[in-house]
Amino acid sequence: MSGLDTIKDQPAVRRLESLLREGVLPHALLFTGMEGTGKFSAARMLAMALNCRRYDSEPNHDRARPCGACSACRKIRAGIHPDVLQIQPTRSFIRIDQIRDLIHAVSLKPYEARCRVAIVSEAHRMNPEAGNAMLKILEEPPEQTLIVLNAPQTSDLLPTIVSRCQHIRFHPIARERLAEILVEKHGVAPERAQVLSAAAEGSLSRALAMRDAHFEQRRNALIDIFDDLTQGPVARRLAFAEILAADKEMLEKSLEILKLYMRDLVVSRFQPQLIVNRDLAARIEQDSRRHRLENTMRMIEAVERAQKRIRANANSRLALEAMTLEMIDA
Amino acid sequence: MSYLVLARKYRPQCFEEVVSQEHVTRTLSHAITADRVAHALLFSGPRGTGKTTVARILAKALNCEKGPSPVPCNECVSCIGITEGHAVDVFEIDGASNNGVEQVRELRENVKYLPARSRFKIYIIDEVHMLSLPAFNALLKTLEEPPSHVMFMFATTEPHKIPITILSRCQRHDFRRIDAESITAHLKTICRQEAMEPDEESLWLIAREAAGSMRDALSLLDQVMTCSQGVPEPGQISDILGVIDRKAIFDLSSAILERDAAAILRIIDDVYDRGLNLKKLYADLLTHFRNLLVAKLGRDVKKLVDLPGQELTALQQQAEAHTPMFLNQVFDMLYREEASVRYTVQPRLVLEMMFLRLAQLQPALSIDVLIDKLDRLRKEMTGGGQKVSGPAGSGGHPPPETDPLSGGGGPQEAESRSRGRIDDSSDLHQFWEALLERIAADHPAFGASLRQAARLLRLGEKRVEIEIQGNGFSRALVQRRKNRGILRDVLQEALGRPVEVRIRAAEGAETAKVEKKNEIEQRKREALNHPLVADAVEIFDGKIVDVKLLQEVDK
Numbered sequence: 001m002s003g004l005d006t007i008k009d010q011p012a013v014r015r016l017e018s019l020l021r022e023g024v025l026p027h028a029l030l031f032t033g034m035e036g037t038g039k040f041s042a043a044r045m046l047a048m049a050l051n052c053r054r055y056d057s058e059p060n061h062d063r064a065r066p067c068g069a070c071s072a073c074r075k076i077r078a079g080i081h082p083d084v085l086q087i088q089p090t091r092s093f094i095r096i097d098q099i100r101d102l103i104h105a106v107s108l109k110p111y112e113a114r115c116r117v118a119i120v121s122e123a124h125r126m127n128p129e130a131g132n133a134m135l136k137i138l139e140e141p142p143e144q145t146l147i148v149l150n151a152p153q154t155s156d157l158l159p160t161i162v163s164r165c166q167h168i169r170f171h172p173i174a175r176e177r178l179a180e181i182l183v184e185k186h187g188v189a190p191e192r193a194q195v196l197s198a199a200a201e202g203s204l205s206r207a208l209a210m211r212d213a214h215f216e217q218r219r220n221a222l223i224d225i226f227d228d229l230t231q232g233p234v235a236r237r238l239a240f241a242e243i244l245a246a247d248k249e250m251l252e253k254s255l256e257i258l259k260l261y262m263r264d265l266v267v268s269r270f271q272p273q274l275i276v277n278r279d280l281a282a283r284i285e286q287d288s289r290r291h292r293l294e295n296t297m298r299m300i301e302a303v304e305r306a307q308k309r310i311r312a313n314a315n316s317r318l319a320l321e322a323m324t325l326e327m328i329d330a
Numbered sequence: 331m332s333y334l335v336l337a338r339k340y341r342p343q344c345f346e347e348v349v350s351q352e353h354v355t356r357t358l359s360h361a362i363t364a365d366r367v368a369h370a371l372l373f374s375g376p377r378g379t380g381k382t383t384v385a386r387i388l389a390k391a392l393n394c395e396k397g398p399s400p401v402p403c404n405e406c407v408s409c410i411g412i413t414e415g416h417a418v419d420v421f422e423i424d425g426a427s428n429n430g431v432e433q434v435r436e437l438r439e440n441v442k443y444l445p446a447r448s449r450f451k452i453y454i455i456d457e458v459h460m461l462s463l464p465a466f467n468a469l470l471k472t473l474e475e476p477p478s479h480v481m482f483m484f485a486t487t488e489p490h491k492i493p494i495t496i497l498s499r500c501q502r503h504d505f506r507r508i509d510a511e512s513i514t515a516h517l518k519t520i521c522r523q524e525a526m527e528p529d530e531e532s533l534w535l536i537a538r539e540a541a542g543s544m545r546d547a548l549s550l551l552d553q554v555m556t557c558s559q560g561v562p563e564p565g566q567i568s569d570i571l572g573v574i575d576r577k578a579i580f581d582l583s584s585a586i587l588e589r590d591a592a593a594i595l596r597i598i599d600d601v602y603d604r605g606l607n608l609k610k611l612y613a614d615l616l617t618h619f620r621n622l623l624v625a626k627l628g629r630d631v632k633k634l635v636d637l638p639g640q641e642l643t644a645l646q647q648q649a650e651a652h653t654p655m656f657l658n659q660v661f662d663m664l665y666r667e668e669a670s671v672r673y674t675v676q677p678r679l680v681l682e683m684m685f686l687r688l689a690q691l692q693p694a695l696s697i698d699v700l701i702d703k704l705d706r707l708r709k710e711m712t713g714g715g716q717k718v719s720g721p722a723g724s725g726g727h728p729p730p731e732t733d734p735l736s737g738g739g740g741p742q743e744a745e746s747r748s749r750g751r752i753d754d755s756s757d758l759h760q761f762w763e764a765l766l767e768r769i770a771a772d773h774p775a776f777g778a779s780l781r782q783a784a785r786l787l788r789l790g791e792k793r794v795e796i797e798i799q800g801n802g803f804s805r806a807l808v809q810r811r812k813n814r815g816i817l818r819d820v821l822q823e824a825l826g827r828p829v830e831v832r833i834r835a836a837e838g839a840e841t842a843k844v845e846k847k848n849e850i851e852q853r854k855r856e857a858l859n860h861p862l863v864a865d866a867v868e869i870f871d872g873k874i875v876d877v878k879l880l881q882e883v884d885k
Contacts, residue, residue: 018556019556023333024333026333026556032607033605096427100427103427129429129460132427132457133424133427135456136424136426136427136457137424139338140338154607155607155672159377163377163543163545164337166549166553169606171603171604171605256676263683266682266683267595267682269591270591270592270595271591271592271595271596271599274599293690300679300683
């Protein structure tokens with residue numbers, strides 16, 4: 001059923017299914033969970049379940065199992081159903097015009113759907129005007145309309161929006177399950193799948209992005225340099241900053257990798273089984289003894305500071321140099 | 331989808347049904363009976379407290395065919411029309427999506443026509459805070475003097491965003507947050523109508539999670555009802571609602587207080603795996619530490635901490651084991667780091683690192699304890715049978731000619747009980763110096779502050795007056811009860827008679843300075859205006875560069 005297999009063990013999906021079977025689906029739903037946990041697939045599944053043609057001929061068919069083969073299901077899956085509206089941020093925001101268009105669209109009768117579905121992805125990117133414009137329609141939408149908002153966390157949304165929706169949480173995908181999915185659906189080699197699933201922290205899309213960006217090589221290279229760095233001469237640190245700054249696209253990710261590695265160094269002292277880079281467990285355990293705890297934590301702070309500065313448009317090379325100079329293990 | 335959520339299904343249809351907003355509903359009912367309803371009303375208050383609902387009820391009450399009456403009939407065409415949202419004379423406008431000046435102009439155009447079939451033409455503008463400034467301004471004239479058949483009702487969660495000129499033209503009604511008890515009671519009645527019987531504890535949990543908003547409470551109840559089918563258990567409820575259960579919060583806070591890093595990491599991992607909001611965890615933890623502090627301070631705990639009885643006991647037990655200083659320290663750090671948690675993309679990492687840092691925190695000592703420790707240390711260094719000398723390094727104070735003190739000198743052990751009298755007949759200043767020496771020997775910190783801040787004013791038969799000035803810190807130190815006791819004891823010992831110590835704040839110092847300054851100014855002015863000076867300037871064709879006072883020159 002329509003890519004839902006990957007997330008079928010989400011408690012959220014089970015709840016949606018029971019809402020469908022009981023016929024008590026509210027008019028506004030809020031899906032929260034980090035990216036890549038199946039929020040959009042679930043919203044699409046809902047749209048299909050509400051509109052599947054099969055129920056016309058077989059009224060007793062399980063309401064939570066759309067056929068996936070009728071015209072409605074196929075249109076929804078292809079994203080061309082006229083009554084399944086998708087709203088996504090344009091240039092990092094969802095603007096009020098998009099919401100006005102949505103309000104206008106749902107005020108008319110649906111073209112062919114039994115129940116119209118509006119899916120707002122990344123709802124936390126609605127700017128305040130758009131969010132407020134959403135309120136009235138969210139509270140009392142026209143008949144036969146379902147609005148689904150997707151966001152990472154409720155705290156990223158206006159409280160007035162949250163209070164109007166029924167809230168459904170999507171859990172991070174369990175590590176073993178994620179590895180299975182990677183192997184079965186995306187043809188990743190099993191060992192590699194283990195590494196990726198651990199580092200992706202429960203997000204399928206993150207795992208796939210990591211696969212495409214050759215995560216492991218990158219990480220290993222970074223860690224190697226980092227290990228030399230803390231004891232090495234100043235010149236080497238500045239050189240590291242230069243290397244990092246050269247690749248603007250990957251900079252944010254590189255810093256995240258470094259941070260995660262350092263976090264593992266700290267965590268492995270207390271709870272070795274909770275580290276993220278599991279394949280490097282032996283090395284991390286060894287290294288964590290070499291570094292002093294306060295120093296590692298200070299280095300994490302240094303990385304965070306650098307990230308903040310870069311986000312605030314500082315000269316990234318300078319920010320990185322300041323960061324590497326602070327990375328002293330003494 | 332014929333399912334109607336509880337918040338809509340049980341939207342109050344008359345004033346009595348509105349929960350916990352009597353101060354608004356009663357006023358409005360009276361206004362209707364007395365025919366004194368203002369033509370522009372503003373309803374403000376937190377989300378889900380009944381602003382839009384009250385606006386609709388009021389519209390019904392005014393337009394009801396059976397008269398304007400405080401109780402709308404809910405049967406006539408007008409009432410039903412308003413309930414269903416298609417009444418011709420009641421315009422419910424979404425201020426957030428119709429926020430431009432264009433829409434307001436359109437509204438003004440329509441205002442002048444008489445209502446189609448009702449008594450009033452009523453405009454309800456919801457989310458009115460989103461109107462643009464030009465839109466607000468375009469509304470001003472109409473709002474002040476609308477035609478007699480027009481009523482405006484505004485509803486907003488953010489009244490501070492509304493221009494003052496609009497506010498002054500409206501009668502404002504502020505809605506309160508609904509207290510947890512009223513929410514619980516209301517939830518119970520609704521459950522009964524829905525033929526459900528959830529237990530008190532679950533409802534209480536929902537009410538607390540709703541944080542004063544009835545709609546939040548009803549949304550949550552909806553959620554619980556739809557996914558539990560039947561009677562939910564309390565444990566299940568917190569899972570359904572995504573509430574971070576109290577146990578996790580308690581465990582995490584104890585782990586932090588006991589500096590158990592492993593436990594901290596395990597709890598965070600657990601919360602993360604359940605897909606719960608880590609930022610919420612942080613906020614809850616912050617509240618928890620606030621509660622701990624309140625419990626530790628121990629006054630009005632019941633009123634200030636919004637928790638059921640047994641949790642309160644647990645809270646107090648947890649607070650028991652730690653000093654208020656340490657709790658405050660943790661709270662302070664959590665509070666300071668709040669922004670970095672709020673804006674991070676990776677709350678997990680930030681939280682882990684911050685809590686680990688907290689776990690490294692050494693409990694701070696209070697200033698009193700620190701000072702005592704310092705004093706003890708100093709005594710050990712300077713004491714040990716040697717003669718007591720003035721506080722080393724206090725600088726600028728040469729050791730006074732210690733005629734009186736030499737009598738009281740000698741081994742420390744002998745001193746500590748009775749060091750005899752200090753001659754108080756001679757110079758006040760000398761006596762004071764000697765006294766300070768004596769205090770400083772036992773209590774260096776207090777002695778130093780005394781030296782810095784206090785002055786002996788009068789030494790009477792029964793009463794000693796001391797004046798204090800200087801900075802707030804030394805003043806506070808001198809005035810502390812314990813230190814006053816020390817001062818009194820030393821004085822009595824030195825004088826050999828019981829005396830009363832009076833400490834008063836200096837006021838003279840500042841005024842004296844000002845007076846002196848005034849005097850100098852005055853003199854300079856006199857000099858400048860003196861005829862001799864004026865003549866001299868004229869004769870020599872010179873000009874006055876500066877006026878110097880003689881004393882200054884002398885110096």
